[in-house]
Amino acid sequence: MAHAETDVTPITTRTQALEWLRQMLLIRRFEERSAMLYQNGKIGGFCHLYSGQEAVAVGSIGMLREDDYVITAYRDHGHALARGMDPKAGMAEMLGKAAGCSKGKGGSMHFFDAENNFLGGHAIVGSHIPLAAGVAFAAKYRGGDQVCLCYFGDGAMDQGALHEAFNMASLWKLPVIYYVENNFMSMGTHLHRHSCLMDLTIRGGTAYGMPGTAVDGNDIEEVARVTKEAIDRARAGEGPSFIEARTYRFRGHSMSDPMKYRTREEAEKARERDPIILFESLLKERGWIEESAIEELHDAIKQQIDDAIEFAAEAPEPPVEDLYNDITVAPHIPQE
């Protein structure tokens, strides 16, 4: 490509783009099947699906190095898979099996994957936001240039923990990138009923002297582009950034949400901006993939998830005695 075209150079290579498409499809399929397993009573507890928001996790985590860190809230399947978690381990966790990514102790809301520097999966709204600052603090303390990417929803903007962490992250110029995935809903409460301002870049950026950038969260390459800027800034020691990715969740808040607050029209219209379809179109336009290859990809992923489910279904339950393991590094002495 000639240098005159620099401004339209895609942020990604073809290889990476195809990998991103694969990841988005993997996440989508993983969750569609999870929904079915939930309805059949195979998955318990709370289960929050990421469908519709895949471009945010994939496009941003895609810009990280292996030694960087990722942490997120309870809507965590997407981030875990984008970070390289084996879907078998994820699916086994959903079924509460010993082979699960958290040995069956965490469940859907608490995916962890130390090998991929994926630090969970956190279910108390806002409570992991200080942890992310701590991870970034550690990176800086050790003198490295790793960064930490931290995700949360628009509802978490209203938790005090965010406020405290943001102030310190900015004050100490910690290499953390805070990502609000603004799907405009905190459970059944629309942004305009829970947030004093509609522009979250003011609440998360301006308010703390951090750069605050809004991005179309369904446009994976835009997500990647703004993330890269923030990562570069963090690695250069210039401190944290705040990114507001505007997006839409296709499903209910959790599996038990009847979504009475939405019209069918709204939901259908949102599907037109499905980030996967948008990206498939773009890649086809750009000549990076053909329709037939897309179909092959879909099939391969179907197979991969089928395999994951089979693996998970057949995996053994953890022994009940495992209850007392993994509490502390020192032997746990039950206080009974």
Add this chain to the structure above:
Amino acid sequence: MAHAETDVTPITTRTQALEWLRQMLLIRRFEERSAMLYQNGKIGGFCHLYSGQEAVAVGSIGMLREDDYVITAYRDHGHALARGMDPKAGMAEMLGKAAGCSKGKGGSMHFFDAENNFLGGHAIVGSHIPLAAGVAFAAKYRGGDQVCLCYFGDGAMDQGALHEAFNMASLWKLPVIYYVENNFMSMGTHLHRHSCLMDLTIRGGTAYGMPGTAVDGNDIEEVARVTKEAIDRARAGEGPSFIEARTYRFRGHSMSDPMKYRTREEAEKARERDPIILFESLLKERGWIEESAIEELHDAIKQQIDDAIEFAAEAPEPPVEDLYNDITVAPHIPQE
């Protein structure tokens, strides 16, 4: 006065101005004598003096109606006295007596005065900020036009409770006025070491879509003027305001603070802007008071505080059995 001079019309009448001077002197004297009593071991616990900041409480509370509400942090003597608390009740509280404003149960950090709608005296940093929103919520709920004035320090800007309360106060347009008394120190930590931004109106105003105004906290009439704007706005149902009063505390954080973080020069220079001296000069310039009358005022206040101390010293200790009283409205059944 001719209408052409409107823009220099003082915010206050002569009578009110003299009352404000009296209040500032009362607070100053109350605390100077408290410091001595503390050093003599008559006052215990933590004791935080307000000296240097008097213009903030007096100039702002001075704009309230009787049925409005005031709530503050542990540095509370000034606000209580400005709101009309009898210094006898205040001094008796300092000495832990039954005649104290909190029956000797609260102490310096927990002054209360229900008759004057003075809602405390709160010692956990930031924790009363949601209470203020609640008081305003109640006013609005009942359909009245009372407002609540809430004070806290620059250090409290960093507590999560503030963030949560500010968002809801703005979202629900509650009639509350949030006053940060920015003395640039959170105990021994200067603002630039604890706050990500030096301009607190961004952190407290812009960040929550509230008007944010900075004011010279040592200029009592300026304090009154910006407070009046905020009160009018709140009474009109237009919601909360944030005011940053920039000021200086003359004494240490509490009685046990050796103030090693300050040079003598800095402290002396600050004394030149003593809000009491500034106001005395202004009133003299304006011809509202003469030097001799000022001296008489000082003497009268000296006497009033002497009386308060005598009252407090002679007042009886609460009976030890009072330990179990005032816990709940229903009879307290000790779970022993």
Add this chain to the structure above:
Amino acid sequence: MPVLQYREALNLAMSEEMERDDRVFLMGEEVAEYNGAYKVSQGMLDRFGPRRIVDTPISEAGFAGIGIGAAMVGLRPIIEFMTYSFSFVAFDQIVNNAANMRYMSGGQFSVPIVFRGNAGMAGSLGATHSHRPEAIYAHFPGLTVVMPATPADAKGLLKSSIRSDDPIVFIEHENLLGDKGEVSDDPEFLIPIGKADVKREGSDLTIITYSRSVITSLKAAEQLAEEDGIDCEVIDLRTIRPLDIETLIASITKTHRAVIVEENWPYCGVGAGVADRLYRTIFDELDAPIGRVFTKDAPVPYNKAMEQSMLPSGASIRHEVRSILGI
């Protein structure tokens, strides 16, 4: 008497008290337009409007504090925690501002507030979402802790809590919300705070319990009666603080043996608190140590079987009763 679900009984209690007293309002996450995350406030927005049924942001410390402030100046808020596990981010507000306000102000400002919501191990919710906070709140003088086990108690106790002039920590159980039972529709049907209830009379041993464990204990008692001829008295504490120790003493003076059944962790929990007080009061009446059935001392796992293994069960209760009886 009408048969209602536990959640409907709670709804009825709030609705009746709101009809009666305009100072009462309900505030919390998803209580209004969503009709409650657990449908406890179903229909209340339609009935009482958005002035009195108030949806909040996810700001527990903030809206707990707003409730306390409103209570200080005369309103009577009901603050719903979606679950009590989320009350931990509002902990300071509850144990300091609600619990101490009246005391620190020398009696000038009381805090007539009800914090309510469900708690307990509802099934595969994991360690952060399965807390049982009753012992923690009961530790603090200034708080009253109420935990109903049946629809009728839910109604009568919630009404008394709303009418109380003091801060109440009212803890429901997620797994009881759908339970049905007869509930009086008398708007003056009140159950006094601080009174335990003998849910089953018996002469051999006293089972002391509360909340969901009442149901498990009653079943175990029936089975013990049928299979072993053991006649247990089952006492539902209903209020954790203040403890109705008189009712316990009366029962143990008759049975001389007791087992405490709870969903709480064992160490420094409610069971320990109650046992300690009983030993100090009626040591000589006891023919054996007080038996204990509790949730095992581990965080709560996601895996269903593992979680189930922690909980008091019919089998573990029967086992403990037999062992305290030396059978």
Add this chain to the structure above:
Amino acid sequence: MPVLQYREALNLAMSEEMERDDRVFLMGEEVAEYNGAYKVSQGMLDRFGPRRIVDTPISEAGFAGIGIGAAMVGLRPIIEFMTYSFSFVAFDQIVNNAANMRYMSGGQFSVPIVFRGNAGMAGSLGATHSHRPEAIYAHFPGLTVVMPATPADAKGLLKSSIRSDDPIVFIEHENLLGDKGEVSDDPEFLIPIGKADVKREGSDLTIITYSRSVITSLKAAEQLAEEDGIDCEVIDLRTIRPLDIETLIASITKTHRAVIVEENWPYCGVGAGVADRLYRTIFDELDAPIGRVFTKDAPVPYNKAMEQSMLPSGASIRHEVRSILGI
């Protein structure tokens, strides 16, 4: 051996461990430039610099969480709460993120962190500033709760806590900070977590206690010996969770009588937790109910005499010991 203040012993423990291990750092309000609100970190900023001695804003939930995050990726933070009363705004971080992280991650992420600071009723600080949180934190599996009573224990236990791979709630007492005692200057002087210490041997009755109450109990024991000829054994728990029940059993098997002395509130507190476990373990060894001396069940008032009247005292300990001995 050098004679050090309790606060100096804490300082020495931290300083030695920081010399030994670059992953250890200290973070909290006023720990650096102010040299500590209670001068525990005196001189540490000069010695270790601002990278490792870190002043924070008043954001306990925030910096507790920062510590936990840093610990998850390999650092070993010491997080100072100016006093533990302020830990209540960080409650969720401690009882959820610190306590459950290793469990929820199936053992992948441990949290080698020490939370430390003083607690207790330090004198006229009022209800919000006089909390004793030990029972509350000890309730949670996943946390370890350590409370030293002497300078030597302060050093040895803090060093062990810093070297521990698990989250430790290390609670000092404000009124002990100035106490002096011999303290080993051996940088390998460690006191194991989970081991109680017999601070005075005796044969008539076992006093079980911890933190400041150890000092009060030892004095009472001397007076009981001199005046009444009663020979009390005094056991300092040192670790509240896990409880060293073996040491208690050994003692009570000898004395057959026990009194627990604590600054905690009585209901669902440490005393109740310990008593309950003892009854269930060695009911038949006990010749009398376990006596209890505790802080009275009321919020802590400002008035000095009233506050003093709540606390365990020499007189109240001696009274309880005599009464348990039936004298």
